Amino acid sequence: MIAELVTWLTTRCAPPARQLGYLYEAIAMRERVKRCEVSWRSHLTQSRQFAGACMEQQAAGGIALVLGSGLGLDIPQQALLEHFDEVWLVDMVHLRSTRKSWQGSPKVKFIEADVTEVLASVTRGELDRAQPKRWLDNPDIRFVLSANILGQLPVQPLAWLAKHYPYKDEANLDQWSQQLLQAHLDYLRAFADKGAKVCLIADLEWHYAESNQVREVVDAWRGLEQPLPDARWEWRIAPRGEMGLNRTQTNWVGGWCW
Numbered sequence: 001m002i003a004e005l006v007t008w009l010t011t012r013c014a015p016p017a018r019q020l021g022y023l024y025e026a027i028a029m030r031e032r033v034k035r036c037e038v039s040w041r042s043h044l045t046q047s048r049q050f051a052g053a054c055m056e057q058q059a060a061g062g063i064a065l066v067l068g069s070g071l072g073l074d075i076p077q078q079a080l081l082e083h084f085d086e087v088w089l090v091d092m093v094h095l096r097s098t099r100k101s102w103q104g105s106p107k108v109k110f111i112e113a114d115v116t117e118v119l120a121s122v123t124r125g126e127l128d129r130a131q132p133k134r135w136l137d138n139p140d141i142r143f144v145l146s147a148n149i150l151g152q153l154p155v156q157p158l159a160w161l162a163k164h165y166p167y168k169d170e171a172n173l174d175q176w177s178q179q180l181l182q183a184h185l186d187y188l189r190a191f192a193d194k195g196a197k198v199c200l201i202a203d204l205e206w207h208y209a210e211s212n213q214v215r216e217v218v219d220a221w222r223g224l225e226q227p228l229p230d231a232r233w234e235w236r237i238a239p240r241g242e243m244g245l246n247r248t249q250t251n252w253v254g255g256w257c258w
């Protein structure tokens with residue numbers, strides 16, 4: 001508890017990362033991965049392997065851009081460092097422990113930024129629908145990894161809006177959330193159109209079970225059509241004990257290499 005508080009107080013990040021709860025979530029995830037190491041292992045290994053195999057399809061050199069780099073757990077760190085001249089890690093927040101895990105490599109650039117480019121409007125209670133464009137004009141970006149961020153994009157904004165603007169119209173929020181996902185997919189496609197190799201790793205469905213019976217399945221793409229993934233696997237994200245005695249959550253995850 002004290003270690004978490006110290007991390008919360010001493011982590012350098014932009015105000016929206018604290019305000020919208022990204023810092024809190026990063027610290028919570030760091031603790032969760034310790035508790036759930038065994039049940040997360042296969043997902044993390046498969047993510048790294050899938051991203052690594054996709055990366056191999058691109059010639060060496062240039063910049064690898066990782067969107068949603070987070071704690072860096074599902075990212076083939078060493079392979080990226082060996083294959084590219086620079087590795088740019090983009091997330092709302094990078095914890096000190098995460099920075100250390102990249103072993104001080106001079107190739108690594110930590111970028112605290114909002115990949116949707118609309119979060120500033122959310123903190124004003126507005127639902128901006130801008131299309132992200134950052135770095136699209138950089139021809140040195142040869143590989144883009146969207147690392148398990150797609151389904152998460154609306155989660156923190158929606159939680160924050162529910163607390164601070166509870167009167168917002170549900171249908172409008174649903175539409176906005178779906179548009180946020182679509183804008184990210186279009187952003188990735190735009191990199192692919194410019195010749196970068198793109199690897200998308202994203203939740204497909206969230207399965208909630210009670211006493212081993214699936215009770216609820218949530219579409220992580222919020223109604224958007226899902227292209228057939230090149231690979232899919234399970235992430236036992238909340239084993240027994242994480243969400244209560246009998247309740248568990250398993251995410252179905254997809255990998256696409258464009």
Ligand SMILES: C[S@@+](CC[C@H](N)C(=O)[O-])C[C@H]1O[C@@H](n2cnc3c(N)ncnc32)[C@H](O)[C@@H]1O
Pocket residue numbers: 022026068069070071072073074075090091092093113114115116117119147148149152153
């Ligand atoms: C499920 S985690 C991804 C896991 C991460 N790849 C790892 O290995 O730890 C989702 C990540 O997306 C980040 N994120 C969510 N929305 C974001 C946004 N709008 N801009 C930048 N990062 C965002 C979160 O901070 C979190 O680190």
